Amino acid sequence: MKAKTQNHSLYLIENLAQNAWPCYIQAKIENWRMRATFGVSKRANSVHTIGSMPKDPTWLQKIEAFYKNKSIPPCFYISDISPTDLDSILETKGYKKIDECFIITASCTDIINHEVKNSAWIIDCLSEPNRKWIDEFIDLEGFSPDRHKAYRYIFSSIKPTKTFLRISTQDETVGLGTVVVEKGWGCISNIVVNPRHRRKGIANQIINHLSKWTYENGAHHMYLQVVQTNHPAVHLYKKIGFTPVSNHHYRILQVN
Structure with a gap:
């Protein structure tokens, strides 16, 4: 029963994550979604492989044609709830495994308890990002x-x-971040800190403030995606209450 509940949560988060990072063009191949956005960001330019393998025996040819038409290398997003044999199939077809990541989650209240205060910081929130x-x-x-x-x-x-x-602080931007709230979950992304101001707790404060904002807007849990080899970020997220709940990576076609 616990495994079934966990899988349900993963399916929900995986689908919410697509809404939190929309693409320019999307097409379906049975259960899967082919996503493309000017070739920028693997999240917005990959096949979201949630659900069973396509029954169409030409699924790979159709996917490769979709991306070739857009001058984007074919790329697959593969997670713990993707078909178990997909990874090995793509490997035999010349697709390279890259960017192993975690999806990590936390309750808003756990994050809020790790606040770092600095009276010199000015925090602004925009409903839409300006130029x-x-x-x-x-x-x-x-x-x-x-x-x-x-x-x-x-x-x-x-x-x-x-x-x-x-x-x-003092008219200089020291950090940025985004959160998208849907169905009780807040998706954090775009956490970036000015290199001149690192190791001051700014990333912690960004996540803390976004968690407060999420809570005030009706959600109680947070999630984000992080590259497993980004050890400083993984350490910070675990320190303030996040726990890994699933893994994913990409497979991208190597062009000779």
């Missing part, structure tokens, strides 16, 4: 400015309740 917020996010992440169109689309297309947070 400055997106440009700062791209700059702090070290991304190319040509990603602006893709992120503007992703952020503006989020339908559930959302907020885009900025922490600043």
Whole structure:
């Protein structure tokens, strides 16, 4: 019974995560969703493989044709509730395994109890990100400015309740973060800290404030995705109350 309940929660979180990170174009191949967004972000440019394997024997050819038509390398999002034999099938077809990640969860109250206060920090929340917020996010992440169109689309297309947070001090942005609230869960993403202000508890404060905002907007649990090799982030999240509940990774076609 416990395993069944856990699987139900994973299915819910996996589907909420898609709503929290929408794509520009989506097409279904039976239970799976092919997602594409100008080639920016694997989350928005991969096949979401939740549910049984397609019965159509040409499923792989159709998926590869979908992405070839958009000049995007075919990529699969594979989680603990994807078909068990999918990973090995893709490996034999030349798909490389990359970006092993956790989905981690916590209660809002557990996170809120780990608040770090600093009177010098000014916290602002936007219901929609303006150009400055997106440009700062791209700059702090070290991304190319040509990603602006893709992120503007992703952020503006989020339908559930959302907020885009900025922490600043002395007119300098020191950190950013986002949360999307739906069906009792808050999805945290886009946590980025100015390199000049790291190791000051800013990431902790971003997550804490987003958790308070989530709680005030009717949800009681948080989740996020984190790369397993990002040890400082994983350590922080566990310290403030998060627990890994599932694993996922991507398989991307290697082009010779």
